[in-house]
Amino acid sequence: MNNTAIVTGASAGIGRAIAMQLAGRGFDVVAVARRQEKLAEVAAEARKQDVSGRIIPLALDVTTEGAAHKAVALANQNGPLRWLVNNAGMARFGEFGRTRISEQLQTVELNCKTPLAFTGAALPHLIANAPSNILNIASLAAFQPMPFFGLTYGASKAFILSFSEGLSEELKDKGVTVTAMCPGAVETEFDLLAAPQVRRARQWDEITPEQCAAIALRGAERGRVVVIKGVRHRANQLIVKHAPRWFVRREMARRRGGVVGFPKEMLPKAEESNELIKKAV
Numbered sequence: 001m002n003n004t005a006i007v008t009g010a011s012a013g014i015g016r017a018i019a020m021q022l023a024g025r026g027f028d029v030v031a032v033a034r035r036q037e038k039l040a041e042v043a044a045e046a047r048k049q050d051v052s053g054r055i056i057p058l059a060l061d062v063t064t065e066g067a068a069h070k071a072v073a074l075a076n077q078n079g080p081l082r083w084l085v086n087n088a089g090m091a092r093f094g095e096f097g098r099t100r101i102s103e104q105l106q107t108v109e110l111n112c113k114t115p116l117a118f119t120g121a122a123l124p125h126l127i128a129n130a131p132s133n134i135l136n137i138a139s140l141a142a143f144q145p146m147p148f149f150g151l152t153y154g155a156s157k158a159f160i161l162s163f164s165e166g167l168s169e170e171l172k173d174k175g176v177t178v179t180a181m182c183p184g185a186v187e188t189e190f191d192l193l194a195a196p197q198v199r200r201a202r203q204w205d206e207i208t209p210e211q212c213a214a215i216a217l218r219g220a221e222r223g224r225v226v227v228i229k230g231v232r233h234r235a236n237q238l239i240v241k242h243a244p245r246w247f248v249r250r251e252m253a254r255r256r257g258g259v260v261g262f263p264k265e266m267l268p269k270a271e272e273s274n275e276l277i278k279k280a281v
């Protein structure tokens, strides 16, 4: 019997890559997402690659009542649960007052409440089966407010970063590591869904989901609490940490999400952006 893992948002992007890499390490992975057909593809891919672990698809919306308990029960049926990866996330970019409040609330539901529900449901098993790992996919957006661009998204990632750091201390003597991976730009469907109205420009230091997954898993295996990839991202994080708050707020507003992770060229000019968002909502 293999050890098991749960990965939320495993049908695409970073979550899919993490699920595949955990299966490659011999874990049976409960892969959770809404799109059944995409999960079936991930499972087929794992079989094709003949990895030592299995992908066990679980098609559901992770924000629904009881989702976390269903995932944990399925993992427990298949073997001792050793990994929880809270990866599923969303954003709706744009000036807050011009976006739909229902979508901002949905962002909080998915990015904040859901990881808490999954952590709560998995924790007793992760402690019983220690050593084990919790990996939360945060973002560079966690380190500063993101006016005119991703207010709710930034705040939701600040929440998960703070939660991860605090929980890592609580679980220190219980053999459960807690890691917050804070990626910059990763080549996935994410931006397209978050801001379909925005032109996408590739960044020179954008990484693939596979690279992001490898960095995150390595960080978690080494017991790192916060993982930030790359010199530019570390430098940005240091500036944001040490500069006065008023300066960071003003810069972020001026650049409309252009300081960390998101280059200015990715976004239309303010007036253009407001027009596009008006059309989109």
Ligand SMILES: NC(=O)c1ccc[n+]([C@@H]2O[C@H](COP(=O)([O-])OP(=O)(O)OC[C@H]3O[C@@H](n4cnc5c(N)ncnc54)[C@H](OP(=O)(O)O)[C@@H]3O)[C@@H](O)[C@H]2O)c1
Pocket (backbone or CB within 6 Å): 008, 009, 010, 011, 012, 013, 014, 015, 016, 032, 033, 034, 035, 036, 038, 060, 061, 062, 063, 087, 088, 089, 090, 110, 137, 138, 139, 140, 182, 183, 184, 185, 186, 187, 188, 189, 190, 191, 193, 209
């Ligand atoms: N891409 C980036 O540049 C970037 C940078 C920093 C941080 N991140 C973070 O990385 C994480 C993964 O992002 P990604 O770029 O890989 O995004 P993605 O390609 O859009 O994938 C998101 C995944 O989450 C799943 N998902 C979304 N809502 C769900 C729900 N209600 N229930 C179940 N599954 C749901 C999606 O599957 P279904 O649609 O099949 O449900 C999909 O598998 C997110 O937390 C994001 O904030 C991304």
